Amino acid sequence: MTQPLHHWLAAAVANDGVDLKLSGVLETIAAACAELAGVLRLAPIAGQTGLAGHTNVQGEAQKELDVISNDIFIKHLRKNADISILVSEELDEALHLENHGAFAVACDPLDGSSNLDVNVTVGSIFSILAVDPGSPDLLQPGTKQLAAGYAAYGPSTSLVLTFGTAVVCFTLDENGQFVLSQDNITVPAASGEFAINTARERFWDEATKAYVSQNVAGETGPAGKRYNMRWIGSMVADIHRILMRGGIFLYPLDSETTDKGGRLRLLYEANPMALIMEAAGGGATTGHGRILEVQPKAIHQRIPVIVGSKDEVERVNALYSHQG
Known part of the structure; x- marks a missing residue:
């Protein structure tokens, strides 16, 4: 039977020493990605592929879906008491949530949004850091990441995750669940x-x-x-x-x-x-x-x-x- 994400994370907690709260953060991010996948699927019908009429902190013109995707991430992260801070490409400053958890999420909620009007694969990229909510240090080198991943919204929706030692890929099924589709992914050493x-x-x-x-x-x-x-x-x-x-x-x-x-x-x-x-x-x-x-x-x-x-x-x- 294909393994759902929550079962895989439970095994990682039980067998590999992954923090239970960290696994919960990943489930929260996965839920945001699953919701966003549904929004993107219907966006052309809803007329949501155009510009929002303003720019982000990067000076880049925002698509309406940039704003929607950012709002989806905020909505889901607020529900998890273990996440205290969000750093987003779409926000000028770090967003301090009402929670007091020990994790911060840094993300690009919708990478590649300039391709939305031609139905090319886009994605969400995220990184998870440990922080002291009372005195958070967000400026940590990449070696300090607890986990990272991305969602690719294409013909199917893929969710790629790593804790820094192995890489796995999940695919969104017809029931809105991410199920394991590839384990222990290795990128070929040579390529053309x-x-x-x-x-x-x-x-x-x-x-x-x-x-x-x-x-x-x-x-x-x-x-x-x-x-x-x-x-x-x-x-x-x-x-x-x-x-x-x-x-x-x-x-x-x-x-x-x-x-x-x-x-x-x-x-x-x-x-x-x-x-x-x-x-x-x-x-x-x-x-x-x-x-x-x-x-x-x-x-x-x-x-x-x-x-x-x-x-x-x-x-x-x-x-x-x-x-x-």
Whole structure:
């Protein structure tokens, strides 16, 4: 019989020493993702794929569903007394809930929302941290994450989770329950696919230019094999593909994003994806160091993100080392 999420979490508590309250936090997040999956499924009929008419703290135009998804997460997290703080891409400041629990959730409630009007896979990304509700420290490096994951809303809804040692995937069934569909996921060490926005080539640093050039050279290049480029423009969709069949995702620091520190956010995009990828046997780097060891300076801090198959990440790291 297919194992429901709550049974899997109960086993993790009983057999692997997972904190019971932490498992409850994950069930709360899963419930939010399940509700959001239903909203997204009917959004085109409800006319909810357009702009909301304002911007978030990142200066990005919000879709109506960005706001709805954020509200769904807030609604569910408020119900769990063990969650005291929410950091969201859609909120200027950390939201202190009425609870006094020992956990904080950092999330991007709806990653890839610019793709909603063309029915491309979008997702939710989340990270869970331990905090003292009386004096919370949200600026913790990724190594301190207790758990992380994402939901991918595509032809089916997938929920990927890790406690930092293994990666599992659940699928939303017809009854609205997440059931285990893949256990102990391992990302292939080698791959012939890479994901990068080539429209930004004019801004790239030399290491990125060299890596892409080598791949485009195919069998005649240093890697000695043919590559295909994949770029969806939804981080969750690109990472999910890489997790399942290998590859590398690159959003490096470039001349246009230098002043901001990068494009993607450390706490609720880079860190959770890095924890997942490393737990699956892959790699995660900024080009100058391990993502999970970066000390955050602000809740919406941006950094370069390069994650994926171990061999590919090592190639990129080597090119950055030569660049100096």
